Amino acid sequence: MASISLRGIExxxxxxxxxxxxxxxxxDGEFVVLVGPxxxxxxxxxxxxAGLETISAGDLLIDGxxxxxxxxxxxxxAMVFQSYALYPHMSVRENIAFGLVxxxxxxxxxxxxxDDAAAMLGLQDLLDRKPKxxxxxxxxxxxxxRAVVRRxxxxxxxxxxxxxxxKLRMEVRSEIASLRRxxxxxxxxxxxxxxxxxxLADRVVVLQxxxxxxxxxxxQVYRQPANRFVATFLGTPTMNVxxxxxxxxPPAGAVDLGVRPHDVRAADTSxxxxxxxxxxxxxxxxxxxxxxxxxxxxxxxxxxxxxxLVDEDAAARLAHGxxxxxxxxADRLCFFAAGGARVAG
Amino acid sequence: MTGQSTTEQEVDLAGERPPxxxxxxxxxxxxxxxxxxxxxxxxxxxxALSPSQAFASGLSPIPTDxxxxxxxxxxxxxxxxxxxxxxHQLWNSLVVSSATALVGVALATSAAYAFSRFRFPGGELxxxxxxxxxxxxxxxxxxxxxxxxxELGLLDSQLGLVxxxxxTSIPFSTFMLKGYFDTIPAELEEAGRMDGASTTRIFFSIIxxxxxxxxxxxxxxxxxTAWNEFILAAKLMNAETSYTLPVVLQGYxxxxxxxxxxxxxGAVLVSAPVMALFFALQKHLIGGLTSGSVKG
Numbered sequence: 110m111a112s113i114s115l116r117g118i119e120x121x122x123x124x125x126x127x128x129x130x131x132x133x134x135x136x137d138g139e140f141v142v143l144v145g146p147x148x149x150x151x152x153x154x155x156x157x158x159a160g161l162e163t164i165s166a167g168d169l170l171i172d173g174x175x176x177x178x179x180x181x182x183x184x185x186x187a188m189v190f191q192s193y194a195l196y197p198h199m200s201v202r203e204n205i206a207f208g209l210v211x212x213x214x215x216x217x218x219x220x221x222x223x224d225d226a227a228a229m230l231g232l233q234d235l236l237d238r239k240p241k242x243x244x245x246x247x248x249x250x251x252x253x254x255r256a257v258v259r260r261x262x263x264x265x266x267x268x269x270x271x272x273x274x275x276k277l278r279m280e281v282r283s284e285i286a287s288l289r290r291x292x293x294x295x296x297x298x299x300x301x302x303x304x305x306x307x308x309l310a311d312r313v314v315v316l317q318x319x320x321x322x323x324x325x326x327x328x329q330v331y332r333q334p335a336n337r338f339v340a341t342f343l344g345t346p347t348m349n350v351x352x353x354x355x356x357x358x359p360p361a362g363a364v365d366l367g368v369r370p371h372d373v374r375a376a377d378t379s380x381x382x383x384x385x386x387x388x389x390x391x392x393x394x395x396x397x398x399x400x401x402x403x404x405x406x407x408x409x410x411x412x413x414x415x416x417x418l419v420d421e422d423a424a425a426r427l428a429h430g431x432x433x434x435x436x437x438x439a440d441r442l443c444f445f446a447a448g449g450a451r452v453a454g
Numbered sequence: 455m456t457g458q459s460t461t462e463q464e465v466d467l468a469g470e471r472p473p474x475x476x477x478x479x480x481x482x483x484x485x486x487x488x489x490x491x492x493x494x495x496x497x498x499x500x501x502a503l504s505p506s507q508a509f510a511s512g513l514s515p516i517p518t519d520x521x522x523x524x525x526x527x528x529x530x531x532x533x534x535x536x537x538x539x540x541x542h543q544l545w546n547s548l549v550v551s552s553a554t555a556l557v558g559v560a561l562a563t564s565a566a567y568a569f570s571r572f573r574f575p576g577g578e579l580x581x582x583x584x585x586x587x588x589x590x591x592x593x594x595x596x597x598x599x600x601x602x603x604x605e606l607g608l609l610d611s612q613l614g615l616v617x618x619x620x621x622t623s624i625p626f627s628t629f630m631l632k633g634y635f636d637t638i639p640a641e642l643e644e645a646g647r648m649d650g651a652s653t654t655r656i657f658f659s660i661i662x663x664x665x666x667x668x669x670x671x672x673x674x675x676x677x678x679t680a681w682n683e684f685i686l687a688a689k690l691m692n693a694e695t696s697y698t699l700p701v702v703l704q705g706y707x708x709x710x711x712x713x714x715x716x717x718x719x720g721a722v723l724v725s726a727p728v729m730a731l732f733f734a735l736q737k738h739l740i741g742g743l744t745s746g747s748v749k750g
Contacts, residue, residue: 182650192748208649
């Protein structure tokens with residue numbers, strides 16, 4: 110296992126910076142998820158840690174030792190690729206064993222470790238098959254076995270679930286979580302899927318435009334977003350953000366008010382707001398989403414679009430054009446200054 | 455439900471069939487093209503199997519009298535010292551062509567891999583320079599090549615011929631292999647690098663096994679380049695026992711008379727090893743070798 114430090118890491122292609130002075134300390138055994146939209150620099154950062162991309166500026170330290178110029182094979186890190194990257198002409202067994210064969214381990218050790226890794230990921234019956242004879246989920250499990258068998262200092266995952274369907278994605282996600290529990294190996298995981306970020310991470314790094322917008326626990330980035338980008342990137346449906354004027358207590362004046370749809374209640378009957386709950390006004394229902402376990406209504410208050418949670422009984426009664434009143438807990442409101450930074454409420 | 459979907463399938467399949475007129479026309483065209491391609495080959499076979507050395511006239515490619523005498527004469531030819539000339543010439547062709555294929559493939563694969571995967575000063579220019587060499591006719595190179603081989607003492611030697619043939623086949627082979635290497639996903643090499651493999655190990659253990667079809671084609675191309683070449687072999691080789699088979703074939707075409715029967719029998723014999731090589735390499739000419747490696 111290893112600690113990984115990124116100190117002022119930069120990546121430039123010609124004159125374009127795709128990662129800008131990134132600082133990040135990953136503790137030994139920690140599971141860190143880099144999350145952000147396409148082109149935010151998360152995969153580039155992972156590939157710089159792996160050694161597959163050169164580092165334009167800054168220092169990469171693994172276990173306190175600068176490894177900017179160390180070739181990937183000597184960094185002792187294992188990577189699971191989005192596209193699986195299995196060797197198509199080799200059997201599953203040969204794929205898993207390749208890293209050990211290259212490192213000249215003896216045949217008995219290789220056989221034992223391959224069998225262990227295969228058993229761990231349920232691949233025992235597939236060892237003699239070629240990758241093209243496997244399903245997408247099986248291929249990704251082989252890619253994970255290839256990483257696990259090496260017993261590396263850290264795992265690097267580059268959007269490993271992106272090519273899988275929803276059901277498989279959940280299965281493989283729990284396998285990654287159980288591998289993590291079993292080995293406690295330092296892991297850096299790249300995804301654009303916030304569910305993966307929230308469910309797997311010890312800490313989440315939200316990136317945009319090559320800059321870390323916020324580093325914190327999943328709950329922290331969800332509940333206390335550092336800025337408007339983090340607030341709107343994480344969470345489905347997207348956080349409601351509307352211009353508002355706060356009177357009296359800070360942050361007094363013109364701000365943007367943010368509140369997650371999960372924290373807004375829509376009611377089709379009027380009742381007085383209890384303490385600590387603020388009324389947001391009346392909204393005409395334009396769209397109703399019934400997801401089974403919960404339902405959301407969407408519409409406009411003035412020219413501002415809002416989404417709100419609605420209880421199942423009310424959802425059954427509501428129709429397009431109905432009027433609902435929205436209210437939210439005051440302690441769940443976020444305020445953003447003109448530049449997008451969050452200000453204390 | 456099952457019956458209904460079967461009916462739908464049948465209807466769909468019937469819908470995919472081309473109209474009868476179009477099918478007849480396309481088959482007729484294919485028959486005509488096949489005749490155009492096969493007729494000269496059958497005609498050469500007719501001359502090879504005919505007892506006469508005269509140029510066969512008439513449209514029919516089917517011989518009236520059949521004999522293998524032309525083949526016996528060509529294969530059994532001995533010189534005044536009793537040396538089996540055809541054996542020497544066949545051996546020369548095999549050695550020169552095999553060595554050309556071996557040297558050509560070895561150098562072209564490594565060059566093509568470098569052009570495909572590495573960025574280095576002059577890389578792009580080098581690739582263009584290779585292409586430019588293909589634009590000059592081979593005969594233009596004859597005099598400089600003759601002088602070079604003479605200086606190196608390699609005239610009338612198999613090694614000299616191999617060097618000349620390999621240098622002419624490598625540019626095209628490099629181009630072809632580079633195109634193929636470009637299609638092999640880079641992630642496979644990155645996975646290899648993460649597994650600790652060196653560039654050499656990745657080349658031999660991952661890339662080459664996946665490039666088998668392209669290597670087979672390149673080897674066949676290099677072999678055929680050497681096997682069929684006549685002009686350089688005729689100028690650079692002096693002794694009759696040093697000749698390759700195309701030079702021997704030309705020998706049957708005289709200024710005043712031509713032994714067409716021997717020429718045709720020789721042509722059939724010369725084409726046989728190339729066909730055999732094609733069938734031997736055919737099993738490697740398969741697609742989809744990288745399927746299953748990466749998603750997409």
